[in-house]
Amino acid sequence: MTHQSFTIRVIEAIHSIPRGRVATYGQIAGMAGNLRAARQVARILHTCSHSEGLPWHRVVNREGRIALRVSQGYEDQKRLLENEGVEFDGTGRIDLERFLLGSGSDIGAGSLRAKETD
Template sequence: MQPFTARTIEIISAIPQGQVMTYGQIAAAAGSPRAARQVVRILHSMSVKYGLPWHRVVNGKGEIALQEEAAVQEQTWNLEAEGVEVLPGGRIDLNRYQYRPENG
């Protein structure tokens, strides 16, 4: 496993319940600020294998980025079950819910 992939899995695994991180924020924390799409790929291919809390990852605007309606609904339900308010259009208030680990 590549170091960026391992670090990305570690970061996503550490997102606390009731909080979210953005793809770009995770990429930067994993050492490659321009690799947000790689974070998407890692989530898509490794969420089940590593039990990642994929629902806690949103785009840079605080929006649910999934396209399939069933997946959007599942992410919305998972976030709301953790106390995250999902606004119309699948938006999350990053000022309120964004996780900012102390080490970056």
């Protein structure tokens, strides 16, 4: 792994999430080299989403739910994900087996899973 800052690696990981897929905060932290930094990923999303043009809406919590409250952008995030084909069940949960980055037919899924278990 290069000596890039954690923030830069998080930004790159978020940019790598394709349309119609989601990643969890912890998954992004792992991709950036620190599995225990999910809260720091949330902070980076909050401070850098606009300036870095991040697809912030593709990051969800480990339960497959949007972490934002309704008054803080929940509906915007849900609408953006639905526009990309991501589906929610009746409780507002995304099926991570179907839509999580690294599941299904994603290219490079094996390398992503390897990083998650390191």
